[in-house]
Amino acid sequence: MQKKEDIEKRTEELIMPIIEQNNFELVDLEYVKEAGTYYLRAYIDKPGGISIDDCEIVSRALSDKLDEFDYIDEAYILEVSSPGLGRPLKKDKDFARSIGQQVDIKLYRPIEKQKDFTGELKEYDADSVTIAIDDETTMDFQRKDIALIRLAFDF
Numbered sequence: 001m002q003k004k005e006d007i008e009k010r011t012e013e014l015i016m017p018i019i020e021q022n023n024f025e026l027v028d029l030e031y032v033k034e035a036g037t038y039y040l041r042a043y044i045d046k047p048g049g050i051s052i053d054d055c056e057i058v059s060r061a062l063s064d065k066l067d068e069f070d071y072i073d074e075a076y077i078l079e080v081s082s083p084g085l086g087r088p089l090k091k092d093k094d095f096a097r098s099i100g101q102q103v104d105i106k107l108y109r110p111i112e113k114q115k116d117f118t119g120e121l122k123e124y125d126a127d128s129v130t131i132a133i134d135d136e137t138t139m140d141f142q143r144k145d146i147a148l149i150r151l152a153f154d155f
Helices: 004-021 052-069 092-098
Strands: 025-034 037-045 076-081 102-111 114-124 128-132 138-142 146-151
Touching: 004 025, 004 037, 004 052, 037 052, 052 076, 092 114, 102 128, 114 138
Parallel strands: 037 076
Antiparallel strands: 025 037, 102 114, 102 146, 114 128, 128 138
């Protein structure tokens, strides 16, 4: 099998002109195997949110490009969708856009027997993330210790 990173990189090169032409944002791209099936997933967004029609535009154009270049050996399912309400923060622009918002952080290893934290995103840099748990308590986390950080949402 080809390296996951190589497939993701080549796919990003193909999808970016489609994304830019439609004034969308590529939030994330992943090539994963789940329950024996490979998935190539592109998460896209735009101000005001992505519609099903937007996903279809990108899916059809990307599918044509993938067929043309045919560099993925395994059978796979292509999915193009919105990142959803609980979108992960991965890139600096995701963090910048989310300053002042509530985030959920899941750690690889517990700190004082706790792996899950929620708070207001205050600061970030290449190595760390700072959240305010309440008016008096802030916590700093090393980015390498964070398994997942995403926008928090309540129903």
